[in-house]
Structure formats: structure tokens, C-alpha cells
Amino acid sequence: MQGWENRVVTDSRIDVDAVVVGAGFAGLYAQYRLRQLGLTLQGYEAAGGVGGTWWWNRYPGARCDVESMDYCYSFSPELEQEWTWSERYATQPEILRYANHVAERFDLCRDIQFETRVTAATWDESAQRWDIATDRGDRVSAQFCIMATGCLSAAKEPEIDGIDSFRGPTFHTGRWPHEPVDLGGLRVGVIGTGSSGIQSIPLIAREAAHVTVFQRTPNFTMPAKNAPLDPEAVKERKARAAEIRQAMRESRAGVIVPMPEHSALAVDPEARAAKYDTAWECGTLYGMVAAFTDLLVDRDANETAAEYVRSRIREIVNDPEIAELLSPRGHPFGTKRPCLDSDYYATYNRDDVSLVDVRATPIVEITADGIRTTDDHYELDAIVFATGFDAMTGPLLGPAITGVGGLRLRDKWSAGPRTYLGLATAGFPNLFIITGPGSPSVLVNMLVAIEQHVDWVADCIAYLREHDVAAIDATAEAEDAWVEHVNQVANLTLFPIANSWYVGANVPGKPRVFMPYIGGLPRYTDVIDGVAADDYRGFELVPTRAPAPEPSALPR
Numbered sequence: 001m002q003g004w005e006n007r008v009v010t011d012s013r014i015d016v017d018a019v020v021v022g023a024g025f026a027g028l029y030a031q032y033r034l035r036q037l038g039l040t041l042q043g044y045e046a047a048g049g050v051g052g053t054w055w056w057n058r059y060p061g062a063r064c065d066v067e068s069m070d071y072c073y074s075f076s077p078e079l080e081q082e083w084t085w086s087e088r089y090a091t092q093p094e095i096l097r098y099a100n101h102v103a104e105r106f107d108l109c110r111d112i113q114f115e116t117r118v119t120a121a122t123w124d125e126s127a128q129r130w131d132i133a134t135d136r137g138d139r140v141s142a143q144f145c146i147m148a149t150g151c152l153s154a155a156k157e158p159e160i161d162g163i164d165s166f167r168g169p170t171f172h173t174g175r176w177p178h179e180p181v182d183l184g185g186l187r188v189g190v191i192g193t194g195s196s197g198i199q200s201i202p203l204i205a206r207e208a209a210h211v212t213v214f215q216r217t218p219n220f221t222m223p224a225k226n227a228p229l230d231p232e233a234v235k236e237r238k239a240r241a242a243e244i245r246q247a248m249r250e251s252r253a254g255v256i257v258p259m260p261e262h263s264a265l266a267v268d269p270e271a272r273a274a275k276y277d278t279a280w281e282c283g284t285l286y287g288m289v290a291a292f293t294d295l296l297v298d299r300d301a302n303e304t305a306a307e308y309v310r311s312r313i314r315e316i317v318n319d320p321e322i323a324e325l326l327s328p329r330g331h332p333f334g335t336k337r338p339c340l341d342s343d344y345y346a347t348y349n350r351d352d353v354s355l356v357d358v359r360a361t362p363i364v365e366i367t368a369d370g371i372r373t374t375d376d377h378y379e380l381d382a383i384v385f386a387t388g389f390d391a392m393t394g395p396l397l398g399p400a401i402t403g404v405g406g407l408r409l410r411d412k413w414s415a416g417p418r419t420y421l422g423l424a425t426a427g428f429p430n431l432f433i434i435t436g437p438g439s440p441s442v443l444v445n446m447l448v449a450i451e452q453h454v455d456w457v458a459d460c461i462a463y464l465r466e467h468d469v470a471a472i473d474a475t476a477e478a479e480d481a482w483v484e485h486v487n488q489v490a491n492l493t494l495f496p497i498a499n500s501w502y503v504g505a506n507v508p509g510k511p512r513v514f515m516p517y518i519g520g521l522p523r524y525t526d527v528i529d530g531v532a533a534d535d536y537r538g539f540e541l542v543p544t545r546a547p548a549p550e551p552s553a554l555p556r
């Protein structure tokens with residue numbers, strides 16, 4: 001638990017203007033903005049402190065792959081000036097220190113109850129309010145419910161027989177213990193080669209006696225080129241902070257990336273290779289993707305980038321067979337989220353690291369002392385599950401959310417998430433989602449997306465209060481049109497082809513829907529700002545009822 005004094009609610013029901021679920025970057029900023037409006041608030045957070053994803057993901061090597069000076073709040077120029085990041089890509093402990101600093105500096109925890117999970121939210125039609133319950137027995141009535149629950153916060157263990165029979169310790173990267181974990185001298189198995197696996201494997205390899213990586217799908221990863229920040233560059237950047245922040249908000253992905261001019265197929269092979277060399281060396285997530293105009297929409301153009309990465313893998317990895325196993329061939333470059341790494345491919349040159357292709361020889365079971373595939377049994381002392389998350393919808397469908405007429409969100413979304421603008425879902429009035437499905441969210445710098453959403457929601461609530469509106473609900477027509485638009489834009493790209501968490505492919509039984517909005521921030525900003533300017537077009541606004549007259553004032 002943090003040292004702050006929290007408001008602990010007893011089992012009697014309390015009334016507040018808004019409940020904010022989550023105390024990650026979205027929840028903290030929501031506390032800040034809504035308090036500014038004079039709202040009474042109750043926050044709930046399942047973790048023991050602030051920071052959201054950075055509170056939970058403490059695995060070795062965890063760091064952000066958006067540059068630290070871009071991956072932080074912009075709402076307070078003073079905060080931006082006083083905080084100085086130490087590295088180009090901040091580590092998890094440094095980001096968590098930042099979250100704690102912000103919380104303390106703006107006194108954001110005074111209305112947050114930690115170690116408390118919201119279990120249910122039920123719309124009370126007669127009161128036009130949400131009735132919210134927690135796993136600690138709290139009951140709260142709130143006019144607004146803000147779901148700041150994150151996109152990648154529902155950790156997912158793999159469905160493997162015998163998972164509970166393993167005698168040694170097991171860890172999930174998204175639920176890493178808070179006490180130090182000593183893997184020294186152990187034979188460690190790692191399942192999963194997404195961002196979490198790719199970041200942690202090189203560090204685990206340095207510590208463990210032997211690492212066996214169980215890879216189902218190789219991913220594209222590029223060198224992060226991480227380094228300490230140059231104090232002069234930091235000074236210069238701070239001097240131009242306002243201008244840069246504005247440019248980030250107006251950019252396609254919430255970070256400033258030089259926009260490409262040419263098709264990958266319109267330049268000769270030498271020019272193309274030179275462009276990819278520069279992108280590879282620049283050490284950013286977006287460099288390669290933005291090298292040419294058509295990498296994410298044209299299969300042949302994409303293949304040039306994919307083959308370039310494979311050629312780099314062959315250069316780095318000594319054993320040609322291992323290099324080939326590490327080379328992604330089943331999905332276009334960039335359509336599963338690419339990664340940034342430090343020494344990932346080179347780690348496979350170590351004698352104490354082995355790679356098992358579990359696409360060719362699937363895992364059959366976890367035994368008391370290891371992992372059995374169709375081909376072999378691997379003896380292990382510890383297992384790390386770097387198996388990802390039930391992304392985007394998982395955190396929203398965890399609590400039982402029930403809207404108008406008893407409609408359950410789980411039923412409404414049984415064929416995939418349906419939202420209006422990624423901010424609201426029809427039939428669930430006054431429920432706002434921060435960076436929800438149908439918004440750019442995970443495709444852009446999350447901090448930019450979070451500030452945009454919280455600002456939009458806060459402005460909306462201010463409008464409702466000014467205009468005596470009790471409830472706001474997306475109309476089914478506006479929602480249908482938005483969902484269709486989100487799908488149409490996604491289908492213009494190569495993204496839906498890949499079995500990624502963007503389409504829910506990593507969760508058995510999850511409906512296959514491309515969840516984020518891929519139209520880019522500028523287009524999205526125009527839409528949501530236009531909706532607000534047009535008195536919340538596409539929403540139905542229910543006026544506050546006049547209070548019931550006093551009995552003495554009733555006509556006799």
C-alpha cells in the first residue's frame with residue numbers, strides 16, 4: 001500500500017458524482033481533471049498503488065518502447081519542466097517513480113481506494129445513476145462511471161494442461177512479484193515471444209543457468225538503441241516543450257515521425273535498403289513502419305520490410321537454423337505489434353539459451369518438473385509466462401456491467417466490442433471508457449490518447465452540468481455507423497490478416513474483430529471534437545427531472 005491516506009469506504013453506500021475505475025495514467029489524470037470541475041470522486045484500484053501497467057509489469061527488462069520524453073503527461077508545463085528522465089527509453093521503476101511523483105504532486109490519491117477491484121456496475125434507471133460494487137463490499141452510487149481500466153491489464157495465462165502441477169515457481173510477466181526474484185543458477189523456461197518475452201529473455205539469460213524459449217510465433221523486433229539522455233538535448237527539448245507537444249497531438253500516432261513520401265515498390269533496391277538501414281539504426285518503433293507509404297496496406301511492399309528484418313536476423317544470429325526459426329514469415333511486418341529490444345537476437349548466440357519451435361512441436365503439457373512438447377520433455381526449475389493479455393475488452397468485461405433494461409455489456413459485446421468513438425457504448429448512459437475499443441488507443445502513444453480522452457470526457461461532463469442534463473447515451477445509429485467506419489478503415493490495411501491480440505486471436509473463443517481505430521489521431525480528433533462542438537451529435541441527452549414538489553405545495 002502507498003503511504004497516502006486513502007478514503008476507505010465502509011459497507012454503507014456512499015454517493016459521489018463520479019467513480020473512476022483504475023489509477024494508472026488514465027485514472028490519475030481523470031482524478032485531476034474531474035476534481036478541477038468540482039466533482040466529488042471515488043477511485044478504485046485493484047493494485048496496491050498507482051501506475052497501472054507499470055505497477056504490475058515488473059519483469060526483468062521491462063521498459064517503455066515510446067521515448068520517455070514523449071511518454072509522459074503534457075497537461076502541466078511545470079511538471080514537464082521539473083521532471084527529468086534519465087534514459088531514452090525509461091525502465092519500469094523509473095516510470096513508476098514518475099507516476100508516484102505526479103500522484104503526490106497533485107494530491108491525486110486522496111479519493112482513491114487501493115487493493116479494491118470493482119466487481120459490478122448497474123445502471124439505476126429511476127435514479128439515472130450507476131450503482132457500483134467492489135470486492136471489498138463497497139457500494140457507491142455515482143452519476144458517472146469512468147472506466148480507466150487500461151487496454152493491456154487483464155493478464156492471460158496460457159491454456160496448457162498441467163499448468164498447476166509444476167513444482168517450481170511460475171511467473172507471469174504482467175503480474176511479476178514485487179519482491180526480488182532470483183533466477184540465478186536455475187533452468188528457466190519462457191513461453192511467449194511478444195514484447196514482454198523479447199524484453200525479458202536477454203536479462204533472464206544473463207542470470208539463469210539455462211533458458212529455454214518456447215516460441216509459437218516469431219515477432220519482428222528492432223534494436224532500441226537505448227542510451228542515457230544527453231543533458232543538452234533534454235534542455236533543448238524542454239525549451240520547445242509546448243511546440244513539440246502540439247505537434248505530437250497533431251501527428252498520426254502521437255509521436256513525431258517524419259512522414260514517408262514513396263511507395264516501397266517505387267524506389268530501386270539500393271535506395272530501399274538505405275532507407276531501411278536508417279530506420280533500423282534510428283531505434284524507434286515507428287521508424288521502419290514509416291519508411292514508406294504503403295508498408296501497412298500492400299503485401300508486396302510489406303514483404304520488402306519483412307525481408308529486410310530477416311536479413312538483419314541472419315546477420316546477428318550465428319546458427320542459420322536458429323536465425324530461420326526466429327524469422328517471422330506468417331504475418332506481415334507491423335501487423336502484430338512490433339517490438340524494440342536490447343540484444344534480443346544476439347541472446348540466441350549464447351550456449352545457455354535454446355529455442356523450441358512450439359508451432360512445429362506443440363506444447364502438450366506442463367509436468368511437475370518441466371514442459372513436454374510433442375517432441376521432447378524439457379526439465380525446468382522455473383517457468384515464465386510471457387503470454388500477454390486479454391487486450392482491450394478483457395478489463396471492461398471483467399466487472400459485471402449492466403445498462404438500460406438489464407442489458408449486460410458481456411452480452412452486448414458477445415460478437416465483439418461496439419462503441420461510439422471508443423468513448424461510450426449505447427445502452428450504458430454516463431459510462432465513459434478511456435482509450436476504449438474503437439479509438440486509436442494502443443496504435444498511438446498512449447499518453448497522448450489518455451489526455452485526449454480524459455479531456456473530452458471532462459469537457460462533456462462540464463457541458464452536461466451546464467445544460468442540466470442528467471444522462472448522456474450514445475444512440476444505436478451513431479454507434480453502428482462508427483463501428484462500420486472502424487471496420488472499413490481496418491480492412492483497408494493488412495492488420496486484420498495477422499493473428500494478433502489486436503483482433504483477439506490470442507484468446508480462445510474471443511470474437512475476431514480488429515479493435516482499435518486505425519484512421520490516425522488527426523482524423524479521430526476532428527471527429528470527436530466535431531461531435532462535442534455539435535452538442536454531442538450521436539448522443540441522446542436526458543434532461544434532469546424537476547425535483548418532485550413538496551407535499552405542501554401540491555394542489556389540494
Ligand code: N01
Binds near residue numbers: 064
Ligand atoms: O504479449 P503478446 P506481451 N503457447 O500477446 C505467446 C504491450 N507491451 O505481453 O503470437 C505458446 O504480444 C504468443 O504466441 P502467438 C505491447 O503493446 C509493451 O508480450 O499468440 N505461446 C506470443 O508470442 C505488446 O504488444 C511493452 O502465437 C503462447 C506471446 O505469448 C502488448 O503489451 C512491453 C501461448 C504473447 O505475446 C502485449 O505484449 C511489454 C501458448 N499457449 C508489453 N499463449 C513496451 O512498452 C501465448 N503465447 C516495451
